[in-house]
Amino acid sequence: MFFARHLDIVFLIYGLAFVIMGIAIFTQPRRESVFRLGHILWLLGAFGLTHGANEWLDMLTIIKGRNSSIDLIRWFCLVISFVFLFEFSRRIFRITTQPINNWKSSIASYLSWRLTPALAGIILIGGLAATDFWQTGSALARYFLAFPSGILIASGFRAYYCQERSVMESLRMKSNFIIAGVSFLVYGFLAGLVAPKGNFFPANWLNTDLFIQLTGIPVQVFRAGCAVAVAWSITRILTIFNWEITDKIQHALEMNERITQGINESIMLLTLDFRILWANKALINSTHLSQKEILGNFCYRVTHHMDQPCQLPHNACPVTEMIRAGKTIKVIHTHYDKEGKEFYAEVAAYPVYDKQGAITQFVHISRDVTNKMKTEIELNQTREQLMQSEKMAAVGQLAAGVAHEINNPLGIILGFAQSAAKRIKEDDPLALPLKSIEREAVRCSYLVRNLLVFSRARKNEGQEPLDVNTTVNSALSMIEAQTKTRNVELVRELGDGLSRISANNNQLQQVIVNLANNAIDAMTEGGTLTVKTLLSGTRPGYVEIMVRDTGKGIPKEIQKKIFEPFFTTKEVGKGTGLGLSLVYEIVGNHRGTIELESEEGKGAEFTIFLPVHRG
């Protein structure tokens, strides 16, 4: 009785529940959901809104009284809402039916899409054919659309839950699905079978009047109850889409994290004006700055410690180059690491485009290639050394070959020239020519002798353990006379107790004589020639022989070339340019190295490192 008096409130709640459900469905973002339910929920939402409208119009009728235009709209809302509901039930039943042979699939096979419009048609025709259009029409809608919907939806929800059990269980949706299913089932009966009294079966018996007789409560109350239960459970079920969104975000973040933080390459996202929007762990670790100091900072400040972007010719900026030339270049840059030390990085910048195709940001990737560079540099150096030593060997061979060939002819020329010169009288016109020939032939013979000595050197013959100081002393004795006549002071600083070295005495002497001669020639005004021997401190296992002069020094540009064959700074005719190249080769054959330290105007210091004799 209470309810009968406040039916308007019942209808309010009834309508409200469904309308809220409809709104909730339509405002829930469901796009790109993997849940199949998401694609058909709009039908339920449409049902909710239209049926809610229907009940509110009922409420309006109670409040304001009957009105034929309201009746008309109400009738349409009713039928349309049940069409939506039926379509929803049909679809959910179908999508949850596996293609296996059971009673469910056979039912599903009848539920084609044509069914809904067909039923709508039947209702229309049936209604038109009947005497009481409104009555019959709405009753038919209830019997043929609403009633089956309840059953289909209940079955569909149950099946859907089972199919998505793992997710639904983790989200604790079980109770919601049960409530929704049961509520729809009951609603199907209450709204689908209990129609207003009519004069056809079953409405002549099973109708709203009977319901009140049996229970004392209008059926609309129970329907409203179902509506509330449905709305409540459906809105809770809708949260699976929120979960899905956050889950997707979470997943994407994790992926990002895994990919960008697990690699050794440094990645930065840069704006067009070189500010860092984002940097991965590798980048942060490779600088001495904290994440806060890096974000928003300029990339060139962080990696290059500079105040402006990298520019040619030092470092080409891959970002600038990308903007200018439209292609990605890979450049080697020098970056500074955590401790401020330099390291080599291969950098590249990739553009990020917006929808209009304009570049908005850059992805800057850098990879530490220090080891590779070092190896490359070493390799290049080794290659150069190899080439150099091959060149030397070739020249040495050439020189030796020439010397051998010249040897005999020269000896003969020399001999006859001397013999003739001895017999000619001073006033004879032939005296000058013959004396000249003799003098020059003597000169040639010294040259050839030197070459021949060196030429045997390459075969590594005649190396024996010997005392460095003894060799140095005998070598110096050969040039001692020269030092006196050319105003050069000879200083010997020969170390005590030096280990012996394995060497060819003759060749070693030649080396020292050659260096000493060069030194004397460099000291045009006189000076000091220092020869020092010691056990190397910087290179253990080696003996050092050092020859220093106070002459005019060797300019830096020449220093690299000085050991090249045929390179000479002496005037034409005063030097062959072969001395130092052969010195270099002899030292090499003794498994040693020779180094030069000199500055223009400040003299020169040659240091030979020779390995100590073992065994």
Place this chain on the structure above:
Amino acid sequence: MNKIKTILIVDDEQGYRDLLHRALSEQGYTVLVAAGGPEALDILKRDEVDIIITDMKMPKMDGLDVVIASRQLRPDIPIILMTGYAVEERVQEALARKASICLQKPFQMKELETALQSFLIT
């Protein structure tokens, strides 16, 4: 040894034979020349040779071979070697067999004279 009267030159190079023949003849020695080892040995068997001056690098019989063969005929005869290189094996071996002296080519005439003188002192 008192005096060197006859010198045997062994060298495959005509120029050297002429040079040494002329230079030493002018100094009063009797100079015999051979172009190679076999010829030298013939001369050695036939004539009174006081000293042999031989080149090292010769085809067929080189200086060492000459030294060995000569020593068989005349065990004590002084031998002067002429060579482009002094450190070579065969030269070392020849010196070991008491070939006495090694002259490094290209040498000056006074070096040869000094060498010859040294034998007179011994």
